[in-house]
Structure formats: structure tokens, C-alpha cells
Amino acid sequence: MSAGWSLYVIALIVLNVGGCVWLLWRTSSLRPGDPAPDETGHVWDGDITEYNKPLPRWWINLFYITIVFSIGYLVLYPGFGSFVGTLGWTSVGEHDADAAKARAVLDATFARYEGLPIDEIARDPEAIPLGRKIFANTCATCHGSDAKGARGFPNLTDDDWQWGGSPDDILTTVRHGRQAxxxxxxxxxxxxxxxxxxxxxxxxxxxxxxxxxxxxxxxxxxxxxxxxxxxxxxxxxxxxxxxxxxxxxxxxxxxxxxxxxxxxxxxxxxxPAHEPIIGETRARVVAAWVWAQSHGGGAQ
Missing domain, CATH: 1.10.760.10 (Cytochrome c-like domain)
Known part of the structure; x- marks a missing residue:
């Protein structure tokens, strides 16, 4: 954020908070010259009279507490122009921390398959559902949710392979991509x-x-x-x-x-090469699922 925009935002915040404080103070009690509570002269339906009473004190105090909270928030967190807040919090940092936690959980889930041949992974009943989910997230856009392909995108459930259908061939295709x-x-x-x-x-x-x-x-x-x-x-x-x-x-x-x-x-x-996108181990798991589709695992 540029210095000019930062000053503009700071000015808006100061004016708004200051205006709220002044408005609450100005309307919180009767002052000399104000009409008495029963002297506004506004009456509806014969017996409904408008009074000139200030807001209850507890209500006014709630508004003051809200203002104090907003000032405390602006001290601790970003929001006051380019001031980053005393806690140093950023949405990017929170995202990265959450992503790191998620990656740690995924890494623990897939660690058992690291370096294993894909035909061996395909025999693991817990790996097949994982591979299917990875395929749905990263491969189904082109090859279809059923892996049967479309015009220009190969069917992965038969025994016809453009680049070879051995476990190593399929793994190479997933990891490094192909250019035909x-x-x-x-x-x-x-x-x-x-x-x-x-x-x-x-x-x-x-x-x-x-x-x-x-x-x-x-x-x-x-x-x-x-x-x-x-x-x-x-x-x-x-x-x-x-x-x-x-x-x-x-x-x-x-x-x-x-x-x-x-x-x-x-x-x-x-x-495209998918190893940079999903990592080497997850590439093995999804390759195992693909290999299983043409080797008796298509129903899994």
C-alpha cells in the first residue's frame, strides 16, 4: 500500500471512530435547552406520544465497548493503513501455517507408499481409494471421472497404451508428462x-x-x-x-x-508433468490406481 493510500485509510478510520464517539456523547443525556421527555409535541393515534429520552446507559456503554474493541483490534492486527499490527499477523502467514498442517497430515498418510513399485501399491486396498481421489482432483478433467477418456485424451481402462502400459511407463507418464x-x-x-x-x-x-x-x-x-x-x-x-x-x-x-x-x-x-503438482509419492499412488483399471482393479 502506498503512503498516500495509507494516509487516506487512516484518516477515514479516525473520522469514523471519532464521529461515533462524538455522536454517543452528544446524545447520551439531556442538555439545557432540550425539550422535556414529554414535551416533543408528537402524538399518534391519540395516545402514542414521542418522548425525548436519551438511550439507556447500558446501551451507550455497549457502544463505547465496541469502539474500544475496534481500537484494540487495529493495534493488534492490520487495518490502520499500512500499520501491520503488533502481533504481526497476516492472512498469507495464516494460510501458509494451515497449509503446512494439512501437508503434514497428507505426508503422514502417504509415507507408507514412498518409493514402492506401483503394482505393489495397487495391491494395497487402502491405496486404491486414495489414488481414485487424486485422479478425480487432478486427472478427471481430461480423462473423465471414469478414466475412459474423450476425443484427444486416451482411455486408461483398456489395454491400449500410447506410451506403454507397464507400471514404470505409467509412473513416468504421470511424473514427467508426455509430449506427442x-x-x-x-x-x-x-x-x-x-x-x-x-x-x-x-x-x-x-x-x-x-x-x-x-x-x-x-x-x-x-x-x-x-x-x-x-x-x-x-x-x-x-x-x-x-x-x-x-x-x-x-x-x-x-x-x-x-x-x-x-x-x-x-x-x-x-x-503436463504432475510430480511438481502432487509430489512423487502421490504420483505413485495415482499411477497405481490407473494401472489397476486395466489390470483387474477397475471396480475398486
């Missing part, structure tokens, strides 16, 4: 027509019924630009994050238009 980049190949394969031919050939790899002539025209183009990542048979490469194109599981969709657009424009899929 497919560059646009429209110019390389001959524009929209060539991309369409490649798309038809890719559909044929997964057993879809396609135009044989277009598929045959797309194969040389596929062999020229796609096999480096997806392999000659379209089986993919988990080391590169290149998905399997020979099954019926599609990250973005297996229809002609979606595949053609992928060839033309490419894709850029990213999963």
Missing part, C-alpha cells in the same frame, strides 16, 4: 487428395472396408512419411508415443475425415 507431436504432412503427400489416400490406407490397416484403389495409392505415401513412427504395419511405437493404427482404438477418431485432417494438419498432444 505429429507434424502436418499435407504438403509432403500431395495436399488434400494425397492425405485422403493415406487416410484410406490407414483405415484399411484397422480392417475397415475401403476403396482398394485409394488404399493402394495411399500405401506408398504412408511408407514414405508414416512408417518411421507408426511402423510398416501401423502397429505404432510406444517409445515415440506413436499410436497403433492397426486396431479399432482411436485417440481422435477413425473416420475418414478425422484421419485425413490429421495427415494434413498434424496433432500436438501434451500431458
Amino acid at each position: 507431436v505429429m507434424p502436418p504432412f499435407g504438403d509432403v503427400v500431395g495436399g488434400e487428395k494425397g492425405a485422403g489416400e493415406v487416410a484410406v490406407y490407414v483405415q484399411s490397416l484397422s480392417g475397415q472396408r475401403v476403396d482398394a484403389a485409394m488404399a493402394a495409392a495411399g500405401k506408398p505415401k504412408f511408407d514414405m512419411v508414416c512408417v518411421a513412427c507408426h511402423g510398416a504395419d501401423g502397429g505404432g511405437n510406444p517409445l515415440l508415443g506413436a499410436p497403433n493404427l492397426s486396431d479399432d482404438i482411436w485417440l481422435y477418431g477413425g473416420d475418414f475425415g478425422t484421419i485425413r485432417d490429421a495427415v494434413l494438419k498434424g496433432h500436438n498432444g501434451a500431458m
Whole structure:
């Protein structure tokens, strides 16, 4: 807070507190020249008379006590301009203290899983509910509350893994994130027509019924630009994050238009690293829950 704003706030507080004290003192008793309690001359409904009586003394004293309390509060806590208060209290400090207590409780809860393999953690009946809660808080936004994914976000409950489905692979994915980049190949394969031919050939790899002539025209183009990542048979490469194109599981969709657009424009899929967000041990617990979904633990 700047010095000018601090002075402005201090002036407002002094005027308000001082005004309250003056008002209470001014109205707390009758003074010479004030009308008598029964001489206001205001009468309603024939027998309801307005008196000029001051407030009861106990009521006035309560107001004075409130003012004293407010002054004491401003001495102890921030509020009087830039004066921080004699106790040195801040909302940031209180938040940090509460957060530290919460972290201590969480650290004690998760300490038993520190450094354990995730397949071992997945066999612990107490770890699975913890992993599910972490997943709901940090992963469900993209992968869904049921972990079955959505367009562009993998299904984590089946046995198809873009980066590998071993315990270590899943843990690496959670801890460090993934970056899957497919560059646009429209110019390389001959524009929209060539991309369409490649798309038809890719559909044929997964057993879809396609135009044989277009598929045959797309194969040389596929062999020229796609096999480096997806392999000659379209089986993919988990080391590169290149998905399997020979099954019926599609990250973005297996229809002609979606595949053609992928060839033309490419894709850029990213999963952020979660270890900086949830810590190494909690990353292990949520990875164990994810691994369990495709290894008999999906109902837990």
C-alpha cells in the first residue's frame, strides 16, 4: 500500500471512530435547552406520544465497548493503513501455517507408499481409494471421472497404451508428462487428395472396408512419411508415443475425415508433468490406481 493510500485509510478510520464517539456523547443525556421527555409535541393515534429520552446507559456503554474493541483490534492486527499490527499477523502467514498442517497430515498418510513399485501399491486396498481421489482432483478433467477418456485424451481402462502400459511407463507418464507431436504432412503427400489416400490406407490397416484403389495409392505415401513412427504395419511405437493404427482404438477418431485432417494438419498432444503438482509419492499412488483399471482393479 502506498503512503498516500495509507494516509487516506487512516484518516477515514479516525473520522469514523471519532464521529461515533462524538455522536454517543452528544446524545447520551439531556442538555439545557432540550425539550422535556414529554414535551416533543408528537402524538399518534391519540395516545402514542414521542418522548425525548436519551438511550439507556447500558446501551451507550455497549457502544463505547465496541469502539474500544475496534481500537484494540487495529493495534493488534492490520487495518490502520499500512500499520501491520503488533502481533504481526497476516492472512498469507495464516494460510501458509494451515497449509503446512494439512501437508503434514497428507505426508503422514502417504509415507507408507514412498518409493514402492506401483503394482505393489495397487495391491494395497487402502491405496486404491486414495489414488481414485487424486485422479478425480487432478486427472478427471481430461480423462473423465471414469478414466475412459474423450476425443484427444486416451482411455486408461483398456489395454491400449500410447506410451506403454507397464507400471514404470505409467509412473513416468504421470511424473514427467508426455509430449506427442505429429507434424502436418499435407504438403509432403500431395495436399488434400494425397492425405485422403493415406487416410484410406490407414483405415484399411484397422480392417475397415475401403476403396482398394485409394488404399493402394495411399500405401506408398504412408511408407514414405508414416512408417518411421507408426511402423510398416501401423502397429505404432510406444517409445515415440506413436499410436497403433492397426486396431479399432482411436485417440481422435477413425473416420475418414478425422484421419485425413490429421495427415494434413498434424496433432500436438501434451500431458503436463504432475510430480511438481502432487509430489512423487502421490504420483505413485495415482499411477497405481490407473494401472489397476486395466489390470483387474477397475471396480475398486
